[in-house]
Amino acid sequence: MEQTKALNAQQPYLALTKSATAPRAAADLVTQATSNPNTYVFAELLQTPQIQALGQSADYAAYLQLLEIFSYGTFAGYHAAGSTLPQLNAAQTLKLRQLSLLTLARDPHNLSYANLQRDLGLPDARAVEDLVISAIYADLVEAQLDPRNQTVHVSSVSPLRDLAPNSIPSVLGALRAWSGRCTSTLADLEAQVAAIRNAAAQRQAEQRAWEETQERLAEEAKNNGGGNNGDDQQQRTSGGGGVHGRGQSRVLENAINRLRGQRSVKRGSGSLDASHDEDEAMDVDEEEPDDGEGGSTRGGLGGGKQRASRRKL
Structure with a gap:
């Protein structure tokens, strides 16, 4: 956007070169173009035949050199040329310093207050800050001032400088x-x-x-x-996997538990005589077989008498 604006500002001076056939008119055109606050590119103007013809004039050749400095040179280069170049007015001085700032901003090491004060010919740090602020408002750079560290931090530079020959x-x-x-x-x-x-x-x-x-x-x-x-x-399902059914197993468990309970009572009372064991024995009646005599019994009161015997379990 800045480059388009600068190119549009240069167009009137390109049109005036057609009538600037005399060296003095061409020199005046250079002064007007470099003093305009909106003109920052000069490559097309520098290449016109009328401006190039200034190099053949002994009195006005310095104006061609001055336009070259504005196109791709710096403020330090202007002072290095000495008194051979035309004196700059206030507008030209400010513009050349602004354009020189664009060139110096390519290297961050050049942006300390001391370096800028020396390269731009400024008297003090306050003048450095004023110049950077003017460049920011002119949309030439995006930068921040760092007074504590005495340096300028530039984040972007407008592409408004022309290329030098070769x-x-x-x-x-x-x-x-x-x-x-x-x-x-x-x-x-x-x-x-x-x-x-x-x-x-x-x-x-x-x-x-x-x-x-x-x-x-x-x-x-x-x-x-x-x-x-x-x-x-x-x-x-199988009842525990034993040989007895569920009902038989319960009967056996009850009988065993009863016998164990009775033995525990006997151990507690200390009575181990045979008569006590006989009282706890189970009576089982067994039928004695006939001795072959009808109606005769052995040691009994009639035929078919049974003999009771005791079996201790």
Whole structure:
């Protein structure tokens, strides 16, 4: 936007060069163009035949040199030329300092207050700050003042400086170096992205393997638990796996518990005589067989008499 505005401001002076056939008229045109506060590019004006003809005039050749300084030179270069160049008015002085600031801003090391004061011919730090502020308001630079550190921080510079003669090879070299740095940076970024993707894929594979292991272990635990439950159910269905049925087992358990209870009572009372054991014995009647005589009995009062015997269980 700034470059378009500067090019539009140069157009009236390009039109006036057609009538500036005399060296004095061409010199006056140079003074007017460099004094205009909106004109910052001079390459087209410098290449016109009328302005180039000033180099053939002994009285006005300095105006051609002055326009070259405004096009791609600096304020320090103007002072280095000495008194051979025309005297600058206030508007020209301010503009040349502003254009010189654009050139110096390419190197951040040149932006200390001391360097700017020396290269721009300024009397003190306050003049440096005023110049930078004027350049900011003219949309020439985007910068911030740092009075504490006595430096200027420039973030962007308007492309309003013309190229000096034979400067294209150096510019191409700088652009190739910049392109090489960009290519190297992109390669490094691609390598980092590939490494991040590989690490993410490895973590995903490890996570998948861990989940599969957990599922396999859970399935094995489920299968083992299900087999034990089936055996328990089978044992409960078959009545404990013994040779007796459920009812027979209960009868035997009750008889054993009763006998154990009776023996415990005897141990507690201390009575171990045979008569006490006989009282606790179970009476079982057994039928004595006939001795072959009808109606005769052995030691009894009639035929078919039974003899009672005791059997101790």
